[in-house]
Amino acid sequence: MSSLFAFMLVALAIVAIILMITCLRLNPFIVLMMVSIITALGAGMSAEQAVGAFEAGAGHVLGHVGIVIALGTMLGKMLTESGGADQIALTVSAWTGRRYADWAMMVIGLLVGLPVFFEIGFVLLIPIAFVLAARTNTPLLRIALPMCAALSVTHALIPPHPAALLAVDAYQANIGKCILLGLLVGVPVSIVAGPVFGRFAARHVQLTEDNPLAAQFVSKEPPAHLPGFGVTVLTILLPVLLMLGGSMADSMTLAGSGLNTFLHCVGNTDIALILATLLSFYTLGLARGFTRETVLQFSTECLGPTALIMLLVGAGGGFSHVLVQSGVSHAITNMALGVHMPLLLLAWLLAAVVRVACGSATVSMATSSGIVGPILLHAHNVSPELMVIATGAGSVAFGPMSDAGFWQIKEYLGLTVPQALKTWSVVETLIAVLGLVLCLCLSLVI
Template sequence: MNSIFAISLATAAIVSVIILIARFRINPFIVLFSVSILLALVAGMPADRVVGSFEAGAGHVLGHVGTVIALGTMLGKMLAESGGADRIVLTISTLSGRRHVDWAMMLIGLLVGLPVFFEVGFVLLIPLAFVLADRTQTPLLRVALPMGAALSITHALIPPHPAALLALSAYHADIGKTILLGIAIGTPIAVIAGPVFGRFASARVIPEGVNPLAKQFVNSKPPGNLPGFGITVFTVLSPVILMLAGSMADRVAAPHTTFNNILHFVGNTDIALLLATVLSFYVLGHARGFSRETVLRFTNECLGPTALIMLLVGAGGGFGHVLVDSGVSRSITDTALGAHVPLLVLAWMLAAIVRVACGSSTVAMATASGIVAPILARSTGVSAELMVLVTGAGSVAFGPMNDAGFWQLKEYLGLTVPQTLKTWSVLETLIAVCGLVFCMIASIFVH
């Protein structure tokens, strides 16, 4: 496929999605599905493969994210109804002060985001963001954007995230050095894209209408008898602890032993969230005086508002899969490879292009590192650890509409498509550009 045609086709598809949703107010799922089909047909994909490609992409994303959203929403509902969210918010606002709650959420996002995927950390922390914003009378975006920035940065830059580990292996980088450089470079980026940009954006972008998710997570008045801070935090962090244990399984137990298998099993994202949710039924439900019928009602009613989120997340995955299967993604990537640019810039650029083409930062990082690694092996004077970080930075660029996180954030925060582009897409691009700049500066001193 001609590269100019591929770039034009991808651009036309993205612009069409924006116009149809924002200007003509057509249902986003219908728009994503229709544009994906038309793009595939125009790109020359056989008609009998088009729908299957979209379904495969949607199913692949929903197979993981759908379960995460459902379990995370239930856990968040129990946290809200029991007063656990109020207890955490009260402690955070007391320690940080009302003027610095955005900084507190950034730090929490960095800690929680270390061992978990972005989607998991988001559904775990978004109830806290809702309650914290309500109780401190702070704009929701000022609290939620720093949290999202921190989760995105840890997801892209710092092992043990799977994509970072794949890049680490491809570039033969040292994991300890990568983590230290990732923290050193990622922390100032989190400050710039988090509290600094969050304050700027929240003063200019105001969500419209009533947010049904905010209504279900924020009680009009906090319960009088709040649960303890320690047990509440333990319940929220229990999936993080389990996932961290799973990632360290091979270091603490011989592979394929019973203990190793158990650690891998409970450290699985879905299993860890399931165990945490069941734990919340007792700790934040039964132990707080709620009957089984009441807990069942909570878990049933909280899933309603997430239906559209799941559909849009799946549709975004289908859109990305069609871009890959139709050959559009490959043509754009080949064009980037033909450009003669510094290796750090090439890795960043390839990751950013694949990110726009398929939506997934994990796929973008894995693909770009796989392409650039053989070139790095024949080069000298370039730090393998910085190559991991700059590839990760490029993998979150632009926050495109074929990324599940775009629609997840849009729906949870009650934003329109243009508002999401002005906030989340700009934030993700800020992370990517700052990551490239900081890695280029660091390359002067690190070899």
Template sequence: MSALFAISLATAAILAIVVLIAYFRLNPFIVLFTTSLALALAAGMPADKVVKSFEEGAGHVLGHVGTVIALGTMLGKMLAESGGADRIALTISSWAGRSRVDWAMMVIGLLIGLPVFFEVGFVLLIPLAFVLAARTDTPLLRVALPMGAALSVTHAMIPPHPATLLALSAYHANTGHTIFLGILIGTPIAIIAGPLYARFIAPRVPLTEENPLAEQFVNREPPKNMPGFGITVFTILSPVVLMLIASIADRVSAPGTSLNTALHFVGNTDIALVLAVILSFYVLGLARGFSRDTILKFTNECLGPTALIMLLVGAGGGFGRELVDSGVSKVITDTALDFNVPILVLGWLLAVIVRVACGSATVAMSTASSIAGPILLKSHGVSPELMVLVTGAGSVAFGPMNDAGFWQIKEYLGLTVPQTIKTWCVIETLIAFLGLGFCLMASMVI
């Protein structure tokens, strides 16, 4: 297979995904599935292996991330129903003061965004944005946009978010190092794309339309029996702490010892999250007066909306596996190495392309990392942790209209499509390009 044919085939597949999803409005899962099969057949892959390859790719990704998605969603649900999110928001905003409520919402977004998807975190926090904007007489965009920017940065760059865990696995990166670098690089990105840009753009985007959602949420009272601030933050951050402990286990204990094994076990992503969820059942559930039946109801009903997310994540993994098994990925890999395309830039570009194609940042990150992962194995001197971050940055680029987040921002904030492009799409693009720039600078010293 020639390099020109392989690149043309991959380009045609990605363009087909863009057109079928964005223009013809077809189901993204069906598009990813059929396009993956067509690509493999066109590459000369035997027909009896095409479907098996897709199933193995989808199964590998879902086997790793399905549990994480489910547990993160449950933790987010307990946070919402107990009033834990309200407690964090009200406490941090009271510390920050009226003039810095936008900075407070950025911090809240970074905290709440750790265990949940962007869409879940946004729905969780937007009522608080409406309330704080009304009670502090602050323009809504100055409050809501920093929150959205922080949620997006967390989604893309900081474990244990499911999207970053996919890339961690593909690049064989160290979880603790990735968390540290994600916070170090992600925080200034959230500041620039959040409070700083929001203060610039808010006066230039007047909200003229009536927003019935704002009236509904402004009149909403927080739960009376909210959990304490300390225990709520401890519950949210507990999986992160456990993963950090596991990342330094070999430094504080001898490999193979019982202590070392125990530290690695509790710091495993799935174990850390399930322990946090179990903890939340008590401190955010039973201790708040919820019955066991009510907690069961919460954990069951919150999983329904994740079905499509899981399908799309699996399809992204299947698409990446078809590229590998058909030989297309290897040809592109060898060509990229021959032309000395910087691996950080390549990982970022792949994520951007898939992001525009299917809209989902999680699918973009899983697909791009599955393609760039084999290339990284042949590269030397490139930090796997920076590859996770740069791929995540590219996965949120442009905030396209085929992304659910675009329409969430538009509808909740009462924006027009052009106003959403001026605000949200610019924020997502800032995150993507700042992430690339900061990672390239960091690569000079790491």
């Protein structure tokens, strides 16, 4: 398959998705499934292979993200029904005032996002964003986009996040310098892509669709008696702390020891989230006077509005897997490799191309750093640490529809497809471009 044909195939697929959802008003899940299969057939796969690739991709994504969304939604429901989200929102607004609430959400996103993947940080924090926006009478986009931008920046640019560690190993970079330079680049990028752009987007993009998720997370009036701020924060940060402990287990304990095994176990994404959810049933449920039957009702009824989100996230994963299995992603990657340019720019471009071709930022970082890493060994005067950051910046470029996160953001924030492209895709592109520009500037002095 030629690179030009692969590029045209992806471009036609993206245009078809946009037109069928926005103009024909077809269900997005049906559209993603149809376009994925047609794209696979156009790339030369048999019908059986095309359907199998879509099913495998959707199942793989849902096997992880579906569990995260379900547990995160239950935790969020307990947070809101108990008044915990109101407690955090009122405390944050008291500290910062309505004017700087978006900046506070950016800082919270940076802190929470360090040890966890984007989708986990998102489901933990989105209930707080909903409530904070409602209680301060602030547009949701102004609150949510800075939080999401910060989570994306930590995912891509700042070790010890698992995605960034892939590039650290491939480039044999110094992790301490990576963290320092990642913060030096990531903080200003978060500011521009977060509060600055968020305020602009909130003025120009009006949310028109009903949002059942926002409705279930925000009651008309906060409860008369709110849970304590400390216990609420401890409950929501428990999975973050457990995952951070799991990621640092090998450096703090002897490999293979009982404590090492325990830390890895409770630091597993699913284990950490289910422990936090169970804790919330007590701290934000039974301890607040709710009966066991009421807690069960909360944890059951909250899953209804997430059904379409899970289907769309799975379909996005299916579309991504089809592009990889059909060879389209590989052909587009080869096209990027044929362009001769400085290594920092090549790493960024390759990561951006893989991002568009397959959707996943983590896969993009792993693929591009694996390709460029051996080239870096023979290069001179190129900082491995800046290579890590440039690759990470490229890995989140464009926020394409092949990324399951695109559909997660769209559905949670109640956006139409054009609105998601004008907001979330722009946020991701700002992170990518500004990250590259700052890396190129730093390369002049490092």
